Amino acid sequence: MSITVKAFQYNSPNHFINKQLIDVATYTGTLREETSVIDPIFDIETSSDLSQMNYIWINELHRYYYVNNIVSVATNLWRVYCHVDVLMTYKPTILAHEAVIGRQQQLYNLYLNDGDTFKVTQRSKIQQKKFPNGFTSSSYVMIVAGGPGNTPSEEVE
Numbered sequence: 001m002s003i004t005v006k007a008f009q010y011n012s013p014n015h016f017i018n019k020q021l022i023d024v025a026t027y028t029g030t031l032r033e034e035t036s037v038i039d040p041i042f043d044i045e046t047s048s049d050l051s052q053m054n055y056i057w058i059n060e061l062h063r064y065y066y067v068n069n070i071v072s073v074a075t076n077l078w079r080v081y082c083h084v085d086v087l088m089t090y091k092p093t094i095l096a097h098e099a100v101i102g103r104q105q106q107l108y109n110l111y112l113n114d115g116d117t118f119k120v121t122q123r124s125k126i127q128q129k130k131f132p133n134g135f136t137s138s139s140y141v142m143i144v145a146g147g148p149g150n151t152p153s154e155e156v157e
Contacts (some may be wrong), residue, residue, distance in 0.1 A: 001031045003042060003060045005080075007053040014066070017087045017094065024052050029080070037061055037084070044078045056082060064088040 005027045012019040029042040040058065044050070054067050065082035073079050087094065 001060070003029050003031055003058055005029045005042070005044065006057040006059070007050075008055040008057070009052050010055045014085075015087070017091055019055070019085075019088055021055065032079075037063070039084070040065065040082050042080055042082075043073065044080060045076055046078065047076045050078055050080075055085075056080075062089075 007024040007027060008021040009024055010019045010021050025048060027044045027046060027048075029044045032041040032043065035041050040061065050070050053070070056065050056067060057063070058065065064085040066085055067080060068083055069081040071079045071081070
């Protein structure tokens with residue numbers, strides 16, 4: 001089966017969903033018999049230098065792939081071994097989902113206890129203050145830190 005292979009070079013970490021891709025070339029390849037959609041192996045006949053290619057898009061399979069290995073089979077015939085990049089392939093679907101994030105680098109939710117990383121402690125601080133005249137019984141003021149939206153303190157009487 002003949003396939004169209006768009007070759008790229010990337011330097012982004014593998015766990016990034018938005019990889020910065022640099023176009024290298026477009027090739028026509030031939031899938032090897034009984035090849036996997038997840039780990040395809042295909043042949044490219046070209047005199048071009050394939051050493052710059054480390055990432056590809058195969059149009060017929062509708063997926064992005066990491067290039068794991070390129071082997072010279074014969075003069076100007078190269079066998080390319082790949083593995084699917086799930087993050088880039090399904091990026092639109094992943095980004096369209098809404099989720100509760102348990103752990104994030106900069107933003108966090110004080111109401112979600114994530115076990116070992118975020119420790120919740122209670123420090124009681126009691127202060128007695130004199131209220132202006134007019135109070136006939138004891139009154140208490142409770143201040144809660146980290147309320148909705150991580151606003152400063154809220155007072156409750």
